[in-house]
Amino acid sequence: MKRATQATETPQVGRSVPRLESWLKVTGRAEYVHNLRLPGMLYGKIFRSSVAHGRIKRIDVSAARALAGVHSVVTAAEVKTLVPEPYYGPAFHDQPVLAVDKVRYVGEPVAVVLASDPHVAEEAVHLISAEYEELPAVYDEVEAMTSKAIVHETLKPAGTFPDLKHLKGRSNTNVALDFRLRRGDAAKAMKGAERVFEHRFRTQQVMHTPLEPLVSVAESTDSSLTIHTASQSPSFVRIEIARLLGWPENRVRVRVPFLGGGFGAKLYIKLEALVAVLSLLVHRPVKVSLTMEEQFFTITKHASTFRIKSGVTRDGRIVARDCEVWWNGGAYADIGPRVTQKSGFTAPGPYDIQDVSIDSYALYTNLPPAGALRGFGIPQLVWAYESHTDMIARELGIDPVEFRRKNLLREGRPQATGTRMKDAALEKVLERTAALLEWEKPFDHGSGTVRRGRGLAIGFKACIANTTSLAAVSVNADGSCTVYTSCVDMGQGSDTAMAQIAAEVLRMPTESVTVVHSDTDVTPFDMATLGSRSLFHSGNAVKLAAEDAVRKLNELRAELKLAADTPIADVFRKKYGMRAGSVMGGGNFIPPYTPPDENGQTENATPFWMVGATGVELEVDTETGRVRITRLINVADVGTPINPRIVETQLSGGAIMQLGFTLFEKMLFDAEGQLRNASLAEYKIPGLLDLPAEIVNEAVVAEQRSGPFGAKGVGETATFGVSPAVANAIHDAIGVRLTELPLNPEAVFQAMHK
Amino acid sequence: MRRAIQFRLNGASVEAQVAPHETLVEVLREEFGLFGARESCGQGLCGCCTVLVDGTAVSGCLYLAALAEGAHVQTVEGAAELDAVQEAFIERAAFQCGFCTPGFVLMTRQLLDEHPDPSEDEIRHYLSGNLCRCAAYPEIIEAVKLAARKRRQS
Ligand code: FES
Ligand code: FES
Numbered sequence: 082m083k084r085a086t087q088a089t090e091t092p093q094v095g096r097s098v099p100r101l102e103s104w105l106k107v108t109g110r111a112e113y114v115h116n117l118r119l120p121g122m123l124y125g126k127i128f129r130s131s132v133a134h135g136r137i138k139r140i141d142v143s144a145a146r147a148l149a150g151v152h153s154v155v156t157a158a159e160v161k162t163l164v165p166e167p168y169y170g171p172a173f174h175d176q177p178v179l180a181v182d183k184v185r186y187v188g189e190p191v192a193v194v195l196a197s198d199p200h201v202a203e204e205a206v207h208l209i210s211a212e213y214e215e216l217p218a219v220y221d222e223v224e225a226m227t228s229k230a231i232v233h234e235t236l237k238p239a240g241t242f243p244d245l246k247h248l249k250g251r252s253n254t255n256v257a258l259d260f261r262l263r264r265g266d267a268a269k270a271m272k273g274a275e276r277v278f279e280h281r282f283r284t285q286q287v288m289h290t291p292l293e294p295l296v297s298v299a300e301s302t303d304s305s306l307t308i309h310t311a312s313q314s315p316s317f318v319r320i321e322i323a324r325l326l327g328w329p330e331n332r333v334r335v336r337v338p339f340l341g342g343g344f345g346a347k348l349y350i351k352l353e354a355l356v357a358v359l360s361l362l363v364h365r366p367v368k369v370s371l372t373m374e375e376q377f378f379t380i381t382k383h384a385s386t387f388r389i390k391s392g393v394t395r396d397g398r399i400v401a402r403d404c405e406v407w408w409n410g411g412a413y414a415d416i417g418p419r420v421t422q423k424s425g426f427t428a429p430g431p432y433d434i435q436d437v438s439i440d441s442y443a444l445y446t447n448l449p450p451a452g453a454l455r456g457f458g459i460p461q462l463v464w465a466y467e468s469h470t471d472m473i474a475r476e477l478g479i480d481p482v483e484f485r486r487k488n489l490l491r492e493g494r495p496q497a498t499g500t501r502m503k504d505a506a507l508e509k510v511l512e513r514t515a516a517l518l519e520w521e522k523p524f525d526h527g528s529g530t531v532r533r534g535r536g537l538a539i540g541f542k543a544c545i546a547n548t549t550s551l552a553a554v555s556v557n558a559d560g561s562c563t564v565y566t567s568c569v570d571m572g573q574g575s576d577t578a579m580a581q582i583a584a585e586v587l588r589m590p591t592e593s594v595t596v597v598h599s600d601t602d603v604t605p606f607d608m609a610t611l612g613s614r615s616l617f618h619s620g621n622a623v624k625l626a627a628e629d630a631v632r633k634l635n636e637l638r639a640e641l642k643l644a645a646d647t648p649i650a651d652v653f654r655k656k657y658g659m660r661a662g663s664v665m666g667g668g669n670f671i672p673p674y675t676p677p678d679e680n681g682q683t684e685n686a687t688p689f690w691m692v693g694a695t696g697v698e699l700e701v702d703t704e705t706g707r708v709r710i711t712r713l714i715n716v717a718d719v720g721t722p723i724n725p726r727i728v729e730t731q732l733s734g735g736a737i738m739q740l741g742f743t744l745f746e747k748m749l750f751d752a753e754g755q756l757r758n759a760s761l762a763e764y765k766i767p768g769l770l771d772l773p774a775e776i777v778n779e780a781v782v783a784e785q786r787s788g789p790f791g792a793k794g795v796g797e798t799a800t801f802g803v804s805p806a807v808a809n810a811i812h813d814a815i816g817v818r819l820t821e822l823p824l825n826p827e828a829v830f831q832a833m834h835k
Numbered sequence: 836m837r838r839a840i841q842f843r844l845n846g847a848s849v850e851a852q853v854a855p856h857e858t859l860v861e862v863l864r865e866e867f868g869l870f871g872a873r874e875s876c877g878q879g880l881c882g883c884c885t886v887l888v889d890g891t892a893v894s895g896c897l898y899l900a901a902l903a904e905g906a907h908v909q910t911v912e913g914a915a916e917l918d919a920v921q922e923a924f925i926e927r928a929a930f931q932c933g934f935c936t937p938g939f940v941l942m943t944r945q946l947l948d949e950h951p952d953p954s955e956d957e958i959r960h961y962l963s964g965n966l967c968r969c970a971a972y973p974e975i976i977e978a979v980k981l982a983a984r985k986r987r988q989s
Contacts, residue, residue, distance in 0.1 A: 109871020
């Protein structure tokens with residue numbers, strides 16, 4: 082990775098320490114829930130709905146129960162004996178542990194078979210039959226606004242988020258949030274503009290596809306419950322399971338080892354409520370591990386439609402922007418309403434526009450639920466506004482980079498919410514991307530059947546607010562250090578980063594720090610590992626905790642009349658007369674935040690901004706429509722990297738993943754809402770042969786002043802610009818504009834011959 | 836239904852009771868506590884379950900355990916010390932979550948046995964059956980090149 086000097090030069094931070102768990106991972110010995118087996122454990126296999134929307138008339142489990150080796154079969158009837166209101170969710174209490182009365186999408190869990198042998202459980206699932214009274218279904222997010230097919234009879238907001246309260250008890254609607262932002266008067270400004278452009282864009286439903294499929298194990302006594310789960314949000318799991326059971330939180334323990342990938346799939350409640358209830362019902366440990374196929378019926382990324390309209394002056398200044406976004410949330414809201422709002426307010430893009438109007442809708446449909454996927458809605462928005470931006474520039478005959486330059490949000494200027502941009506290196510990121518593309522130089526567009534093009538796009542994201550992270554740091558009698566945090570290492574390298582931060586404060590080598598994995602009985606509360614928030618939030622909490630430990634050590638030195646540089650081990654030996662004792666530091670981090678008013682306006686919308694741009698050079702085979710990326714340039718403002726090597730792998734990894742969503746990944750549904758390609762055989766994810774010939778990653782020199790040692794999150798940043806940069810480059814190559822993802826050969830070919 | 840089979844596992848002679856439908860990856864997990872080969876797609880499409888049977892990489896999720904009778908099965912846990920490939924994967928940061936890593940390590944060993952000095956194109960093609968959702972691919976290519984150099988030097 083190209084990088085000039087760090088803003089902060091320090092011994093531990095800014096060093097490319099190999100991941101602390103490297104040895105475990107290359108020898109196959111890293112701990113995943115996938116590996117866990119407990120004595121007496123039963124395996125659960127799920128019977129799923131075969132219709133998209135229907136009332137359950139009958140479930141016949143008798144043959145399954147009768148199969149030799151089956152321990153039991155559980156449906157909603159049994160679940161309700163334990164949890165009368167078995168509905169969960171972070172935004173709405175809408176999702177049942179197992180379908181109650183109704184099914185709302187093909188693949189929804191209806192019953193579970195338990196057996197000691199997973200093959201027996203699997204076989205028994207095929208012996209279950211169900212009868213449904215089919216109801217009209219709705220699949221398209223825009224149709225869902227007015228459809229007669231209603232997915233949920235009444236809306237049940239969870240009560241956690243103030244902007245959902247007004248939806249309580251509402252019926253006859255599929256709208257799970259109608260977020261609205263008004264700044265100035267967009268309609269009036271639009272009328273006054275010399276040129277007006279309006280376009281509509283679509284993104285498709287895709288899936289996270291972590292290679293370790295979702296998996297949870299529960300073990301219980303009558304008064305305590307331990308859940309081992311591949312989860313990005315152990316603290317939330319504890320709170321939500323305790324709420325469902327009506328138990329105090331301290332009787333629910335949630336443990337999370339390493340995750341085999343997460344990407345937003347393993348958030349909130351997925352299998353945890355199910356295994357908890359099953360274990361309490363049968364008094365045995367229960368494990369449910371999904372197959373790759375079943376993951377497609379569990380959590381996905383929102384398909385979306387975005388209508389965007391801009392008023393522009395003749396010389397290329399955007400004076401008004403009107404955005405309408407519809408998010409296809411599927412049958413259960415999951416975190417969709419937060420995607421709708423938290424990402425929705427950046428829908429006009431990183432541009433300085435006086436008059437803005439945004440309407441962003443979370444919709445229920447009869448498809449598998451959608452939630453957070455690496456970017457939390459931002460890639461869908463950037464796809465639209467950066468395609469739109471390019472279309473306007475080319476229409477006006479202005480160079481696309483120049484057009485962006487002219488309209489870019491500068492430091493200190495207010496964004497659509499009114500919040501002023503701070504520590505957001507938009508200009509630098511744009512300029513570096515253009516420079517790496519050698520934008521000023523003439524470009525060879527090829528000839529014959531292979532045409533070449535180049536394009537770029539820039540996006541930004543506000544880190545989610547209002548969220549908290551706590552951490553503790555223990556300094557042991559031998560001078561080693563242990564960090565306690567509920568931040569989850571799903572591959573992003575948080576263990577190593579947290580150790581580096583603690584080591585920096587304590588002035589010790591990173592290698593003498595260990596990080597305890599999430600265990601809600603031990604590690605303190607953390608909102609969740611999501612949305613690139615952890616390095617900033619947990620990182621700050623760890624830093625505070627380490628500073629607290631240093632303060633206490635210094636007090637101890639003063640009390641014992643020891644010199645300020647007395648080694649830690651000597652301090653403890655003097656205090657206790659032998660090797661004993663420890664010092665515990667605590668850190669509680671919650672950044673300031675001001676909730677938006679009814680027009681979406683606030684002075685402080687976010688603790689920090691992420692900025693990412695993508696530059697693409699590609700070839701289009703005009704005979705087949707096939708696109709080959711020859712150069713992929715990822716430029717980002719990540720603040721000051723804690724671990725430059727890991728930052729680079731995050732940038733290129735995020736960009737390659739988004740390249741899959743851009744070029745070929747798509748969940749294909751038939752007219753009955755049946756998913757046709759729920760396996761890696763038919764749903765392809767990027768492999769080595771899909772890799773661009775050249776990848777360049779660059780973190781611009783920047784500092785997030787409120788971040789730990791100047792750092793901020795990086796997990797999603799490189800995803801923002803990929804899709805529109807590719808579409809813009811395709812247009813540059815063959816003069817054809819695509820407005821719907823994915824940009825597969827079929828779509829390119831058809832657009833060429835329209 | 837179960838019957839005893841004998842085979843060599845990472846150099847040691849072993850015996851296991853296996854059912855006809857059981858796959859090699861299940862038997863390694865259930866009978867021997869080896870988790871390096873792990874099932875992900877279950878369809879022979881991702882390479883997470885890669886093991887070597889008589890020196891050849893197979894998909895342990897599809898390979899019936901009964902067929903391992905008399906064979907030598909090697910898993911990523913086999914070696915006592917890190918080899919050049921594992922060292923290179925660490926030095927080049929060629930993994931994130933690590934779930935795909937054992938499969939890549941074993942496949943890379945086989946690649947380097949056959950092609951001690953592979954071109955980038957050979958690397959991409961040879962390893963194209965192994966998927967990494969974290970997309971550590973650029974680093975994996977670098978690691979394979981480094982491992983090849985390390986092996987040639989020693
Ligand atoms: S699990 Fe065997 S190849 Fe994917
Ligand atoms: S490192 Fe996560 S799948 Fe490869």
